[in-house]
Amino acid sequence: MSYVVDFATVSATGLESSPVAEALAGLRANEARYFKTKYDHVFTVEPADEAKETVDWVHGILADERDLTIASRPLQASAFQVENIRMAYVFYESGLSINVMYTLDEGGKRAVGFKLSDGMEVPEELGTFKFARQKSKLAGTIRGSYFVIKKEH
Structure with missing residues (x-):
């Protein structure tokens, strides 16, 4: 069942099994506010087991681009298009959020972003990434990193 954030x-809601559920909920709400403000898009998530295609797409990009496998269990996912940008989000039990921004135009920006909820340690599989900090009224301190997608997906 889908849930409007x-x-x-x-x-x-839907994140209760995470040890940092409240911080992850704030991170998810922060993303919802951004898309509502910038694109007038209502951010909706589904349980990860009902959004298998989205989770598989994100995990496929991670594996193909950087040989990365996320150890934590995915809890929720979202996929949508705003303007000419395909977006996908996966929220993990550990407090990690991964998003894929994939511009559909040839030569457009394409990247994978990682955000860590307040109170979450950097997962071992992301140890080589440098994380910058930002403050959020909804999510406390968010640490984020990214990489540019080089291949077609």
């Missing part, structure tokens, strides 16, 4: 009233 409310950034006015942050809820950990």
Whole structure:
């Protein structure tokens, strides 16, 4: 069942098994606010087991581009298009959020972003990435990193 993420009233619905559920809910709400403000898009997530195609696409890009496998269990995912950009999000039990921004135009920007919830340690599989910090009213301190997608997916 899909869930519309409310950034006015942050809820950990669907994220309860995470040890940092409240921080992950804030991170998810932060993303929802961004897409509502910038694109007037309502951010909706599904349980990961119902969004297998999205999770597989994100995991395929990670494996193909950087030989990465995420150890944590995916809890929720979202896939949508805003303007000419295909977006996908996967939220993990550990507190990790991965997003793929894939511009559909030839030569457009394409990247994978990693965000860590407040209180989450950097996962071993992402230890080679440098993370920058940003403050968020909804999510506390978010640490983020990314890499550019080089291949077609």
